[in-house]
Amino acid sequence: MNEIRYLEAYSATTDLWSSRTTEPYISLTIHFIDDDWKLRSRCLQTAFFPEDHTGAIIALGLKDALSAWGLDEAHLVCMTTDSGANMVRALEINKWTRLACFGHRLHNAIGMCKKVVSTFSYSWKKKNALTSAQRELNLPPHKLITESPTRWGSRDQKSRHLLPTWQDIDVLEAITKALKPLQDFTDALSGEEYVSVSYVKPVLHLLNTNILKPEEDKAGLCEDIKKRVLDYLNEKYKDPTDELLNMATWTHGSRPPTCHLKSWRK
Structure with a gap:
């Protein structure tokens, strides 16, 4: 070649x-x-x-x-x-x-949420400790669920305990609300027709100031997830490549692809 x-x-x-x-x-x-x-x-x-x-x-x-x-x-x-x-x-x-790779780090940040769910789903000791802590703090007895290959529509009596409760649905809604906007960033930073490294810094700034910024008047699982993802990303980008990212951002001097800007502003 x-x-x-x-x-x-x-x-x-x-x-x-x-x-x-x-x-x-x-x-x-x-x-x-x-x-x-x-x-x-x-x-x-x-x-x-x-x-x-x-x-x-x-x-x-x-x-x-x-x-x-x-x-x-x-x-x-x-x-x-x-x-x-x-x-x-x-x-x-x-x-x-x-x-x-920013996409890999973002995936790892999201993966931490899954690990938390799995920890309490597969350990009876931790599950029992969670229930006790909720009782002591007068919190709703929410349960965390994890993915299962079992079909939700199955009529098998032995599988009915796998059907999501209203608490499970609340958890899923909180996770979806916190993480769904990140899909756009994964797509944008996987482009092959433009230099995506120049968008890493602007994306991090946007995540910190808008997309994942904690809402002061709100609390709960959704806000906890946002904070955990932000803490992970901010910590990982405190390394020597910061100078390289700064140079790429200022040299390129442009914004992310316009096809994604509309959804990012939401």
Whole structure:
């Protein structure tokens, strides 16, 4: 591919994943501006990766991949990865600038809510402690529910206890209200036809000042979820990439795609 062999600057994205048969693979995609000033992305390879997924081995594998495609790693501006310790270590070893995937961090922030639900759903001790705490604080005896493969419409008498109660519905409504607006950000920051890194800072600002901003006159599960998601994201972006994000934001100097602005203002 001659179009990538002599690039003066490019970024990359990499990820480790498993197939349905649990076989491990590593993918590598590069992003660059072509001679017509259009953003291009090229998935260079998805390679079988049976070796131990240590930082050192991943670091070597990524170096070999860039070399095999004739790419000079000195021209690599940054590489986007998830927050796995082995990926973080791999880029540290190669001394490459790493940019954490915002979508992955957002997913992790939302996932914390699911972990809380699962903790109280599968532990009788914790479930009993929650009931006792609610009783002592004169709170409604709400129960947290988790996903189940059982069909809600089943008439099996043994499954009727799985039908949601009004307390369960209240919990689901609170979670939906808090997390549904975040879907728009996931879509917008997954675009391939524009540079999404320049939107990370504005999105964080919008989440803190509007979308997830706690409402002073309200309290409850919905507000707790918003606070937990914000605390997680704000903490994760207190790292060295902050300078890179600032530079990308001010250099690009534009707003997120207009197709998403209307829903973000709600």
